[in-house]
Amino acid sequence: MDAYLCVSIDCECDKGEGWRVKKPLRFAAVTAGIAGRLQPLFAQFGAKPTYLLSPEVLRDPASVECLTHLKGSAEFGAHLHGEFVAPGAFEPDETTAFQCNYPPKIERQKLKGLTALFQGAFGRRPRSFRAGRFGIGAHSLKFLAELGYAVDSSVSPQKDWTELGAPAANFRNAPTQPYWPIFPLPGQAATEPGPLLEVPVTILPSCLSQVPLIGAKVKPRWLRPTCGTADRLIGVARDELARFQGMGRPVVLNCMFHNVEIMPGLSPYAKNDAEADAILQRLAALLAFARAEGIAVVGLSDIADVFAPAESLVPQPA
Ligand SMILES: [Zn+2]
Numbered sequence: 001m002d003a004y005l006c007v008s009i010d011c012e013c014d015k016g017e018g019w020r021v022k023k024p025l026r027f028a029a030v031t032a033g034i035a036g037r038l039q040p041l042f043a044q045f046g047a048k049p050t051y052l053l054s055p056e057v058l059r060d061p062a063s064v065e066c067l068t069h070l071k072g073s074a075e076f077g078a079h080l081h082g083e084f085v086a087p088g089a090f091e092p093d094e095t096t097a098f099q100c101n102y103p104p105k106i107e108r109q110k111l112k113g114l115t116a117l118f119q120g121a122f123g124r125r126p127r128s129f130r131a132g133r134f135g136i137g138a139h140s141l142k143f144l145a146e147l148g149y150a151v152d153s154s155v156s157p158q159k160d161w162t163e164l165g166a167p168a169a170n171f172r173n174a175p176t177q178p179y180w181p182i183f184p185l186p187g188q189a190a191t192e193p194g195p196l197l198e199v200p201v202t203i204l205p206s207c208l209s210q211v212p213l214i215g216a217k218v219k220p221r222w223l224r225p226t227c228g229t230a231d232r233l234i235g236v237a238r239d240e241l242a243r244f245q246g247m248g249r250p251v252v253l254n255c256m257f258h259n260v261e262i263m264p265g266l267s268p269y270a271k272n273d274a275e276a277d278a279i280l281q282r283l284a285a286l287l288a289f290a291r292a293e294g295i296a297v298v299g300l301s302d303i304a305d306v307f308a309p310a311e312s313l314v315p316q317p318a
Pocket residue numbers: 010011012079081131132133
């Protein structure tokens with residue numbers, strides 16, 4: 001099948017009820033969660049996940065050490081929770097900031113700081129990015145392109161984050177398949193290829209979205225193992241494949257969640273072992289589906305290579 005699955009995981013310090021940050025900062029969801037639970041599962045399926053790393057993770061030597069020695073294939077990218085990086089860095093009780101609300105100069109400095117932290121940790125630049133709370137705005141993509149990123153994955157189709165305080169992050173009508181975005185309008189596709197590819201999170205309209213009155217109230221369907229059943233999760237994948245197969249280009253699925261979700265008590269989503277295990281089992285079911293369908297699980301930046309404009313593949317004269 002001409003299709004790819006990305007599993008892109010926002011990786012943060014340990015949190016808890018109401019997304020409250022555990023203090024002093026702890027990283028069990030990296031050192032035990034990623035290394036002990038997630039990566040062995042991906043390795044079992046020959047899958048390559050993308051771990052998008054928040055500043056506090058990049059600043060934690062034990063986390064970096066642990067990530068550096070992961071077995072199997074994995075991509076590391078960057079994830080901005082602006083509270084944790086200068087200018088004006090602090091340890092928040094909750095990570096509530098949307099980067100689109102910072103003055104452009106501050107947003108740029110924070111992205112630069114995050115990128116420098118990544119480079120300090122791994123000795124190379126990150127190629128993939130997701131904003132904390134999906135909060136990119138009119139300036140974000142230009143800054144990311146300038147910093148050498150190849151893929152952004154902040155666009156969350158069907159979602160409008162205005163009510164939570166980010167009117168710039170309205171992706172209600174954004175495409176669900178990868179596209180080259182118009183930089184000041186991240187939810188809209190440009191007509192020409194550009195330096196930065198948008199790989200949106202796979203979020204589909206509810207089956208009831210067209211029904212009058214009810215339609216506006218029903219929730220969209222995320223390709224996300226956090227809740228529901230494995231059948232529901234695979235149903236979202238099947239529906240997106242059915243919508244775009246046979247249109248002459250690969251279909252890309254992008255499943256997101258957080259590293260803290262698969263550990264008991266470290267996010268609002270898994271209060272105990274059973275709930276954490278259930279999330280991991282739904283992820284395993286999605287990986288098994290991908291394997292059975294011949295869908296390769298690749299990193300976010302691999303998608304940029306898949307969609308590289310044909311002219312850039314033509315050898316250039318020296
Ligand atoms: Zn986050």
